[in-house]
Every structure is written in structure tokens, then in C-alpha cells.
Amino acid sequence: MIVSTGQLSGEFQGFNDQDTIFEFTGGRKWRQATYKYCYYYAYMPHAKVVQEGGRYTLYVTGLNNSVEVHPA
DSSP states (O other), X not given: OEXXXXXXXXXXXXXXXXXXXXXXXXXXEEEEOSOOOBOOOXXXXXXXXXXXXXXXXXXXXXXXXXXXXXXX
16 A cells, blocks of 8 residues: 655655655655665655555665655
8 A cells, every 4th residue: 555655855865774764745754664775866756655564665766676664
């Protein structure tokens, strides 16, 4: 089930660690749940957060990787 969809605010520079916050243009924020480094630069990319079981996963258009997130 998709719980957030739209564009991420500002510059997206990939995944890093648990301090990384992803904010959608509507204001909803998600925090990266685990360490996963993947550099990818995009300005305001389209993205979605999908609930799969009890976990949330962030998918960013143009990036083949995804990362687990929690509401921030």
C-alpha cells in the first residue's frame, strides 16, 4: 500500500544513515531506518513510500535501490 507519493523537497543525494531525513513537498517527513549508503543526485525527484507488512520502504524514481524508513 502506498502511504506517501509525490516529489521530495530540494536536493536528494541518495541514502546514508539513520540521521538522513527525506521530506516530501507536502511536508511529510521520513527518517532512514538503517545504514545504507548509495549516492545519487537528483533535484526534487518523484518518490513513494510503500508499506509492506509492518515496514515502510522509500522508492525514488531513477534509483534502482530502495531503503527502509520510519515516520519522522
